[in-house]
Amino acid sequence: MRPPSRVREMPILRVIARALVPVILLFGLYVQFHGDFGPGGGFQAGVIFAAGLIIFALTFGVEALRQVVSVVLTERLMAAGVLLYGAVGILAMFLGGEFLNYSALDPLTTGHHGQHLGIIAIELGVGIAVAATIMRVYYAFVGRRLDGDGEATEPALGAEPGEGTP
Amino acid sequence: MIEKIVVLEVVLPLLAAPVCVLVRHPRLCRLFSLGVVALCFAIAVAVLLEVRGGGVISYQLGGWPPPLGIEHRVSTVNAYLLALVTAMALVVLSFDSRGGPPRVPEQRKHLYYAVFLLCISGLLGMTITGDAFNIFVFLEISSLSSYILVSLGGHRRAVLSAFYYLVMGTIGGVFFMLGVGLLYQVTGTLNLRDIAVRLEPSLDDRGTVLALALLVVGISIKLAVFPLHHWLPNAYSFAPPKVSAFLAATATKVSFYLLAMILFTIFGAPFVFEELRLQAVLLPLSILAMFLASGAAIFQTDLRRLLAYSSVAQIGYMTLGLSTANATGLAGGLVHLFNHAVMKGGLFLVVACLLYRVGSVHIDALAGIGRRMPLTSAALVIAGLSLIGVPGTVGFVSKWYLVSGVLERGWTAAAVLILLSSLLALVYVGKVVEVVYFRKPPETQPIDHVREAPFGMLAPTWVLAAAAVFFGLTTNWTYGVAREAAELLLAGGI
Numbered sequence: 001m002r003p004p005s006r007v008r009e010m011p012i013l014r015v016i017a018r019a020l021v022p023v024i025l026l027f028g029l030y031v032q033f034h035g036d037f038g039p040g041g042g043f044q045a046g047v048i049f050a051a052g053l054i055i056f057a058l059t060f061g062v063e064a065l066r067q068v069v070s071v072v073l074t075e076r077l078m079a080a081g082v083l084l085y086g087a088v089g090i091l092a093m094f095l096g097g098e099f100l101n102y103s104a105l106d107p108l109t110t111g112h113h114g115q116h117l118g119i120i121a122i123e124l125g126v127g128i129a130v131a132a133t134i135m136r137v138y139y140a141f142v143g144r145r146l147d148g149d150g151e152a153t154e155p156a157l158g159a160e161p162g163e164g165t166p
Numbered sequence: 167m168i169e170k171i172v173v174l175e176v177v178l179p180l181l182a183a184p185v186c187v188l189v190r191h192p193r194l195c196r197l198f199s200l201g202v203v204a205l206c207f208a209i210a211v212a213v214l215l216e217v218r219g220g221g222v223i224s225y226q227l228g229g230w231p232p233p234l235g236i237e238h239r240v241s242t243v244n245a246y247l248l249a250l251v252t253a254m255a256l257v258v259l260s261f262d263s264r265g266g267p268p269r270v271p272e273q274r275k276h277l278y279y280a281v282f283l284l285c286i287s288g289l290l291g292m293t294i295t296g297d298a299f300n301i302f303v304f305l306e307i308s309s310l311s312s313y314i315l316v317s318l319g320g321h322r323r324a325v326l327s328a329f330y331y332l333v334m335g336t337i338g339g340v341f342f343m344l345g346v347g348l349l350y351q352v353t354g355t356l357n358l359r360d361i362a363v364r365l366e367p368s369l370d371d372r373g374t375v376l377a378l379a380l381l382v383v384g385i386s387i388k389l390a391v392f393p394l395h396h397w398l399p400n401a402y403s404f405a406p407p408k409v410s411a412f413l414a415a416t417a418t419k420v421s422f423y424l425l426a427m428i429l430f431t432i433f434g435a436p437f438v439f440e441e442l443r444l445q446a447v448l449l450p451l452s453i454l455a456m457f458l459a460s461g462a463a464i465f466q467t468d469l470r471r472l473l474a475y476s477s478v479a480q481i482g483y484m485t486l487g488l489s490t491a492n493a494t495g496l497a498g499g500l501v502h503l504f505n506h507a508v509m510k511g512g513l514f515l516v517v518a519c520l521l522y523r524v525g526s527v528h529i530d531a532l533a534g535i536g537r538r539m540p541l542t543s544a545a546l547v548i549a550g551l552s553l554i555g556v557p558g559t560v561g562f563v564s565k566w567y568l569v570s571g572v573l574e575r576g577w578t579a580a581a582v583l584i585l586l587s588s589l590l591a592l593v594y595v596g597k598v599v600e601v602v603y604f605r606k607p608p609e610t611q612p613i614d615h616v617r618e619a620p621f622g623m624l625a626p627t628w629v630l631a632a633a634a635v636f637f638g639l640t641t642n643w644t645y646g647v648a649r650e651a652a653e654l655l656l657a658g659g660i
Contacts, residue, residue, distance in 0.1 A: 079184030086181040099173045101229035 017059040024052030032127045036116065042123035046130025053131075054138050062142050074136040081129025088121045168212050169223045173238055175209050175248060175294055176304075178202050179287035183280040192263075192275035199279045200259050203286065207252035214245040218650065222659075224296070232296065233357035239296030241659060243651040246500070247293045247423045254415040254507050255286045257629055258408055258515070262622030265518035267318035267406040278318065282412075285311035289420045298346045298356045301424065305342065305388070308420075309335045312413055316405040327400035334387055334397040341384030348377035349432075362432050362658065369437050378438070381428050389421035391485055392455035395478045402474035407518030410470065414477055415511035419503045422484050426496070429488070430655040439491040448489035453583050455482030460590035464597065469520070469527035472594055473513050476553060479587070480506045486580070487568050493652050495571020498564055501641075501648035505552070505560035508637065512549040512630030516542055519619035519627060529598070534607035538616040541624055543602050545631040550595035552634040555588045559638040563645060 028049030035041035057065035089100040097104025102118025182202040186195040217223060217240055225238040240248070259282070267278055288308025292301050313335065317328035350356055352373045353364040368374055383394075390398040398418075402410045429438045438444050456479050463475035480502070487499020519542045520527050524535060536543040552559035565584060572581045607613045618624070637644050 076188055079187035082184040083181060083188075086177065086184075089177065090181075093171075093173075098226055098229045099177060100227055103229060 014059055017055055021052050021056045024055065025049060028052060028131075032123065033120070035123055036119055042126025042128075043130050045123075046127040046132075047134060049127070050131040050134035050138070053135060057138070057142075062139075066139075069135060071136070071139050074132045074139065077128050077132035078136060081125045081127070081132060084125030084128065085122045086125075088118055088125070092118070168209070168216050169225065171209065172213055172223050172225050172240055172294070173227065175206055175213070175252075176238075176287055176291045178206055179283040179290065183283040183287065186276050186280040186283065190273075190276050192272060192279070195276040195279040196259070196263055199283050200256070202283065203252060203255045203259055206286070206290070207249070207256050210245065210248040210252045213240055214242070214249050214647070217242050217245050218647065220650075220654075233355050233360035236300055237296040237357060238294045239359070240294060241651075241654060242647060243427070243654055244293045244423065246647050246651050247420060247503070248290060250419060250504055250507055251286065251289050251293065251416045254412065254511055257511065257626045258412040258415070261408055261411070261515055261518065261626040262522075262620060264522055264620075265406070265408040265515075265623060267315075267409075268320035270318055278315075281311045281314045282409075284308075285315060285412075289416055292420050293423060296358050298349060298358055298361060300356075302339070302343055302346055305339060308417065309339060309388075312409075312417060315409040315413070316401045318409070319404040319406050321404055323400070324404035327397075327404045331397045331401045334394075338384045338387030341380045341387070343384075345377045345380035345384060348373050348380065352377065358427075358432060362434070365432065366434075369433070369441075374433075375442070378428075378433055378442070382425065382444075385421055385425045385428070389418050389425060389485075390478055390481055392451045392459065392478065392482060395455070395459070395481070398478055399471055399474040402477065402514075403468060403470035407470075407514060407521055410474075411511045411514035411518065414473070414514055415507035418477070418481060419507055422481075422488075422499070422503060425485075426488060426500070426655055431658055434658055435491050435656055439489075445489040445491065448485055449577075449580065452482040452486035452489060453580065453587075455479055456486070456583065456587040457590065460587055460594065463594045464590065466594075467529045469529065469532065469598065470514075470517055472529075472598070473510065473517065476591065476594065477506075477510055479591070480510070480553075483564065483568060483584070486584070487571060490571040490575045490577075491656070492571055492574055493649065493656055494567055494574055496655060497645065497649040497652035498567030498569075498571050500651050501567060501645050502564035504644050504648070505564045505634075505637065508560055508630050508633045509549045509552040512545060512627060512634060513553070515623070515627040515630060516546045516549065519623045522623065523616050523619055524613070529601055530608065531611065532598070532601050533605040534602075534613060535616065536603040538613055539618050542619050542627065545624075545627050546602065547599055548631045549634055550599060552638065554591045554595055557638075558635065560634050560644070561638070563638055563641050567645065 028045050031040040031048055032042060032045030035045065053065060053069065088102075088105075092101045092104045093099055095104040095107060100118070100122075103114045105117050106114030179202055182199060186198065189195055189198065213223065221241070223240040224232070226232065227236040227238065230236070266275070270278055285308050288304045288306075288311060291304030292308060295301055295304065313328050313332045316331055317325050346356070349361055349365070352368055352371055353361050355361055355364060365374060387394045402414055405413065429435070429444070459475045459478035459482065463472045463479065466472035466475060484499045484502050484506070487495045487497075487502065490496065517527050519539070520532065520535065523539060523542075524531055548559070552561040555561040555565040565588065569581045569584055572584065619627075
């Protein structure tokens with residue numbers, strides 16, 4: 001897939017983007033998995049990760065990104081992230097605790113380990129959901145026809161409520 | 167057992183929504199959401215049975231004890247609302263899927279069910295939670311999803327009215343948020359019961375009064391109290407018919423619960439109704455709503471708009487019950503939540519049947535339809551009679567207790583006005599019935615091809631119509647629970 005013409009004429013942009021994108025993605029993962037020790041967490045990580053991919057799309061074209069992450073995949077990941085979060089909560093209920101009581105995830109120790117496990121798992125869910133959502137929003141902005149059903153809306157026939165407003 | 171799974175009431179629909187997104191199969195999604203909502207209804211009924219007679223279920227999310235942790239707290243008041251919302255969601259979802267959004271392509275229909283489940287989850291969350299900020303979060307979940315649902319109406323103006331609803335709803339949400347922020351500043355806590363306890367010494371604070379004002383105005387927008395109702399007629403008349411039925415039966419009801427809970431539990435009836443005299447504002451607005459909105463309904467030529475204006479008038483009855491601040495009147499307002507949900511939900515489902523077969527619910531298009539669709543029209547008549555308040559229907563039960571409560575308070579004029587406003591309902595319901603049964607169909611638009619609505623549409627409609635009669639004859643369940651809830655609210659509990 002050929003990138004947009006103006007970008008093709010900007011070798012500096014392309015070279016720098018090629019160098020930066022992997023670093024940004026890696027930094028996103030760092031923020032994700034270091035979130036339980038320092039500043040960070042799923043939301044920030046998801047935004048950074050998606051931003052890296054969006055820079056890739058801006059320089060090399062949306063089609064190039066769509067070959068890596070399709071629109072349908074972003075929708076599935078959005079749902080999967082939320083489900084991962086919820087599944088941790090439900091799992092805690094099955095292990096005898098309240099919803100999202102991470103201490104129940106590790107019944108053998110005094111509970112700190114469970115809290116650790118739980119927060120990593122739910123933050124991963126948040127990260128996936130946020131990254132996917134941001135990319136889906138980006139896809140929605142760059143082209144409504146990408147997913148093949150962005151047809152323009154017309155008034156429905158028949159079902160037409162009255163016009164009069166007192 | 168039940169106190170361990172009460173949280174599923176919110177969690178199940180919340181997680182069922184992403185499952186629908188993953189499944190991507192409209193018919194499977196419909197069955198799945200129906201199952202989830204049925205399960206929620208079963209839990210809600212079990213919870214209601216458990217807490218009746220003064221019981222309370224408190225659930226600590228994540229195992230963090232309140233007031234620091236988030237608490238889900240269920241008493242008779244909100245268990246009643248949980249049962250109401252889940253029951254109406256169940257009936258509306260079981261309605262034939264052809265009453266859904268008309269122009270959503272088949273490969274995206276699963277998203278409609280996901281949004282519907284999110285809306286249910288938000289409404290249930292607002293009802294069940296005992297945490298002020300949590301209410302705001304769930305309020306946003308339910309509002310955002312209902313904007314989407316309204317915009318799916320198919321008509322171009324559906325999008326516009328959804329946007330208008332969004333603007334008004336966001337203003338309401340911001341007011342609510344500011345009110346919660348001020349309460350947090352005054353009390354330093356977000357747990358509702360804790361706020362109530364700590365607010366006691368600082369009730370005369372200017373911040374407290376401002377917080378009350380912001381909360382009441384914010385929720386009044388969501389509830390569509392008379393001068394703030396303008397989003398409602400458009401939203402209800404352009405939304406897909408099933409969505410109108412669901413929103414009319416649940417969304418405003420949950421807002422009413424929030425208003426009652428804030429006034430009675432957090433601020434307390436003595437402060438709100440004796441010191442600030444809120445009824446001096448609420449009572450005239452309620453009466454204006456009853457008359458002006460009913461008057462507007464009479465002049466509507468579209469059945470959906472007529473019903474929407476009638477909803478604004480009915481909300482007036484509910485707030486009237488609230489402003490009496492005595493057990494009978496408040497119970498009358500609370501029982502009207504259920505009763506209005508049954509009859510207005512039923513009427514909007516009738517609209518869905520008519521739209522499916524006739525293609526329009528303009529009053530002229532319905533001429534003589536009573537002969538072609540006898541069962542649908544009969545359901546329309548029963549629910550319509552209930553709207554007027556004919557004895558033997560649920561509408562009579564509500565009005566009986568409202569009038570008793572108002573008389574107990576010594577407001578004879580208001581009691582007379584309630585009865586007079588019923589006459590307006592008689593006019594607009596009578597207008598529809600006259601057209602449906604006694605007018606000849608126009609020669610230009612023959613209706614010979616119109617047949618009775620399919621069973622999948624008739625059955626849920628008739629469940630609600632039958633409920634309008636059943637609960638009009640036996641009030642042990644509805645009024646019994648509402649009375650208990652009203653006494654609990656007046657005592658300042660939740």
